[in-house]
Amino acid sequence: MVDPMTLSNTRSARGTSRWLGLLTCVAVIVVLPLIFRDAYWRGIITICAINILLAIGLDFIFGFAGQLSLGHSAFAGIGAYTSTVLVTALGANFWVALVCGVVCAGLAGVLLSAFAVRLKGHYLAIASLGFAVITYQILVNWISVTQGPLGIYGIPPPPSISIPGLQTINFSNHQAFFYLVSAFALLTYVLLRNLTRSPIGDALTAVREDEISAASLGIKGTKWKMMAFGIGCAIAGLAGCFYASFIGTLVPDAFFITESFMILAMVVIGGRGNLWGAVLGAVLLTVVPELLRGIGDFRLVAYGLALTLVALFLPGGLSGVLIQSARRFNGSVTRAKSETHA
Amino acid sequence: MGTLRRGFSIASMFLVGVAVLELSLAPANAQAPAPSIKIGALLATSGPGAYQGAQQKEGAELAIEQLNKAGVNGRKFQLFHEDSACGPLPATQAAKRLIESAKPDVIIGESCSDGTLAVMPLVQQAEIPLINASASSLKITEPGNAWTFRIFPHAVMQSDSFARNAYDKLGARTAVLLYENTNAGIDTIDTFEKAFIAKGGKVLVKIGFGRDVNDFTSIATRIAGLGLVDIIPTASLEGQGVKLAQALAQAGITKAGGGKAVQLSNIWLPAGFDEKAGKPAVGFIRIVQFNHLENRAPVQEFLKLYKAKYGADKTPSHLQAQGYDQVMLIADAIRRGGTDAKSIRDHLLATKNFEGATGHVVFDGKRQNSSPDTIHYVETTADLGWKTLDWQ
């Protein structure tokens, strides 16, 4: 017997906890640059925010829509180069260039999806890899536009914004830049989360779990896969734009296929299909290698080992482990409660 | 009452103890040595250019060891190394780490052009002088960055000299240019092309390749179909350089393979390349920044120190010499009165009469070493050793 009062209490409880979660995130973002005051660590947390964008984008494609994309970094590259070339060669406004970069990356994602529309599993994986290789080679060889391996140097940060009545926000200040990227990351996260909790999310899950049955329900796999790729890759493009602006130097090697594997590792190790797992994976795989810098070459060995072990034994990733322990904990609490009541 | 008195006596004993400690330390503090000069090193010790950084570091450490025996103007030297991996991304991160944690007074590096270009804005912002000894791209000094010095001859200096000598001394009229797709590779080849054509030579084709290319047979075949080729300037790191030399010999293009062409290379291939490539390297002519066969005093002194530390059968290459000279140059600036980043920079700019193992150093208005005697020519002999060529 489900008491209606309990139901609405639960719903409002969930709503409250969601707001609390959001507030906590904002608080953490605000506080981080105050804890880390030096340029190097502020740089690390900024890269963390960029990696979060990359990871949640891939989680949307892989975790929610079930499409294994092994070339995610290529889309970051498309976003980065589009916006950078527009700004440095054509003098475009940073924000306009950003939008262009995001749109181009998203369109490229849709294009890949169109090619691979009937493919699943390994075929899709290899197709996405092939796409990434082609993108990389284009970036390298189209020297008249991208400068290829010569690289583009001296990429400026976003232009300062003056808020009337307050001070000017100068983005060459590391703290301000971090807030900018984190704001976008948080916003993207919230948007994706709402998307996945909507009927769109259900459609994606249906496509992921059993495309044939979903088709019988009128859910056209193709359309949803294209949407997933479009959105996920557009987010990667956004990350690429910020990356270029942050490092100040752009070379095609930054988007080589090994970087795609890194993003995949974040999603797998963090746990796919719930978004916050991807965030967890991104944070861990950005910060832990820095802390382990002391052990030198063995850092990457550890990361390979972690990826293998998690893929083997923890299909839900670390977030899966956390969820399971939380359930077990809640279960024992409920049991204890019912025991005392009885 | 008793507790209070006990507390009082403990506190006063403590205070007395601290005072005594303070007083006994004070004279020691007054005699503390001046802080050492911190030399940051952005050298590639991983990735395909790893042999560059590793050897440059050896040279730098050797110099520091020597200098610290007596110090310079009462200062000793300390080396802080970060691996910059010869690429813009790792170099940027390494530079940030270095500047943030070690706060060096001067930085040497980076091993490659791409890495150097990436860190130049960072050292400019941090106002720390950077001395480069191995990157050839023009972009490093041409734009005139106030904090970047280079003691290495840049691409134009090398190419002008090379093209002139190839035309005059070798009678070369046709060339095929081969290069890796990086800043340094492209710059080297572009400047050579300009200089050679200006002299009256003809470039038959320019072929660029990525660092992941393994097989050069098809490239060699293509060259073989071009007819008579006199010289083949190449710009690549050692791994690919070996394969390239072998492929050219196999195709019968270079002298070593029974053909007529001579392979030329700028300062890319360390000593040891000849043994690795084997017979195909015979007849290879290259510019080296350090020639161990030279009789000059700094060369012999450096050789002596190196062999004493690493063994009489070991010969340093230009890479160790670069690291060594960079530190010695810094010491020279200190001797003339440099004490911190800014004053070191000013004294570096005023360098006169500095002679290193690689040659003389005289900085022009753009902080580029304009002394031509850093360019030395050698040819690989049949026994895979070197012969000094008397070219200027």
Place this chain on the structure above:
Amino acid sequence: MLDLLPILAQQIINGLVLGSIYVLATLGLTLIFGVLGQINFAHADFMTLGAFAAYFVARASGGNYLIAIVAALLVGALLGLVVNQAVFSLLRGQDETRPLVATIGVSVLLENAALAFLGPVPYTFDSPYSSQVIRAAGMYFTMQSVLVMFIAVLAVGSLYAFLKLTFVGKALRALSQDQEAAGLMGINKKALIALTFVVGSAFAGLAGAMLGPILVLTPFAGATVIVKCFAIVIIGGFGNVEGTIVAGLMIGLIESFTTQMLSPGMSDIVVFGILLLTLAVRPTGLIAERREENV
């Protein structure tokens, strides 16, 4: 015009040599993919480690290339066994992307472990044949490339014979066509799967030993070849030995001719462009032998 003929002929030879290299490298992948429908991302690293095993054994034995090749075969086989037991048999029946991701992890692990122990500086692996050049009719080959072609033919031939003529081979083919039915027929699936992996990975080791003298030998040497190998598996039609041969040789020729007419960098674009087209138009590959439910 007449001048061009010998050059074109030489590029054809170069292309066939390159193609044989790719065929040898891909053969193991084809076998594994064909029987199990699984991709082992670490295949490239088995090749690299096979190459290094051959290098060290050759040096230790004073230049005995034959023993080095055998060592590489064994190393490959061993690695295959370990990965099969630790990854694929563990995850059998699960979502098929998990083993793929796990092998990516293994690949990263192996590459960086090799990097930590062997360093990034290229090793010079000279086989007794790599410097001998044969010249005939205005064209040339190195002995090493002749050897590679010979071994490739031998490998393909023996694989064919094994699959078509032996009982185990026939069982493997049954397995590749229908795993369930094969199981019902009393075929010991587990053992056969393990065997497939071992043999396929031994091929990888063999390829490594042959390629060691040809590639720039670093811990990442295999990685420079592997992405093309995946492309070949798909273009040729997965699990299809004839397809692998045709696609492999075709890609070798594309590379040598793109280098001749355009530039080395364009060959990747051309090859992967063909891959994408194949996937879009005829995903079962150029020479499809069986239907594939993934498409």
